[in-house]
Amino acid sequence: EAQVxxxxxxLITVTGKKLTVTCSQNMNHEYxxxxxxxxxxxxxxxxxxxxxxVTDKGDVPEGYKVSRKEKRNFPLILESPSPNQTSLYFCxxxxxxxxEQFFGPGTRLTVL
Amino acid sequence: xxxxxxxxxxxxxEGRAANLPCxxxxxxxxxxxxxxxxxxxxxxxxxxxxxxxxxxxEMASLIITEDRKSSTLILPHATxxxxxxxxxxxxxxxxxxxIFGTGTRLQVFP
Numbered sequence: 034e035a036q037v038x039x040x041x042x043x044l045i046t047v048t049g050k051k052l053t054v055t056c057s058q059n060m061n062h063e064y065x066x067x068x069x070x071x072x073x074x075x076x077x078x079x080x081x082x083x084x085x086x087v088t089d090k091g092d093v094p095e096g097y098k099v100s101r102k103e104k105r106n107f108p109l110i111l112e113s114p115s116p117n118q119t120s121l122y123f124c125x126x127x128x129x130x131x132x133e134q135f136f137g138p139g140t141r142l143t144v145l
Numbered sequence: 146x147x148x149x150x151x152x153x154x155x156x157x158x159e160g161r162a163a164n165l166p167c168x169x170x171x172x173x174x175x176x177x178x179x180x181x182x183x184x185x186x187x188x189x190x191x192x193x194x195x196x197x198x199x200x201x202x203e204m205a206s207l208i209i210t211e212d213r214k215s216s217t218l219i220l221p222h223a224t225x226x227x228x229x230x231x232x233x234x235x236x237x238x239x240x241x242x243x244i245f246g247t248g249t250r251l252q253v254f255p
Contacts, residue, residue, distance in 0.1 A: 081242060
């Protein structure tokens with residue numbers, strides 16, 4: 034089944050403890066991105082990647098890192114999480130030639 | 146900032162057509178109109194997109210005005226499972242980012 038998977042789906046952590054949210058897609062898509070969703074603010078793009086080893090900042094990149102060593106994986110790294118990064122996170126992918134972006138199921142992160 | 150404006154909420158009776166409006170008065174000539182929906186904190190789901198012609202697929206129809214300053218998403222026979230937040234987005238091409246506003250919360254009632 035074609036899909037975007039994220040792990041973990043739920044995470045509660047403490048300030049300053051490094052964490053990684055994984056994202057993987059099995060559709061051979063070139064384009065991948067991360068969004069965060071907060072009440073009243075809609076979805077905002079954090080980082081995106083046009084292809085392997087090509088990443089760029091979105092609208093709210095502060096406090097996040099990403100890497101794209103393989104086409105299928107696009108992990109989101111929080112080196113030192115803070116409470117203002119408590120949010121619902123979505124990974125998405127699409128092939129370069131298509132308008133349809135596929136979203137993962139989301140990761141609900143709470144930073145205490 | 147989102148380039149679109151949508152009503153915050155709408156209701157629709159099950160089985161009736163749901164018509165969701167969107168204003169995009171500053172749209173550029175090369176920008177497409179996209180519609181996504183999000184059901185209760187799940188990942189957003191692509192519905193349809195168009196440039197200037199009306200479009201239809203198995204999920205919905207998209208009507209774009211001739212001046213392209215507004216559009217309407219039509220769900221021809223709304224069901225309870227269509228209850229969701231619907232986002233109207235303008236975007237240049239596949240490499241351009243999606244900018245989600247706050248969307249329209251559609252409530253379909255029995």
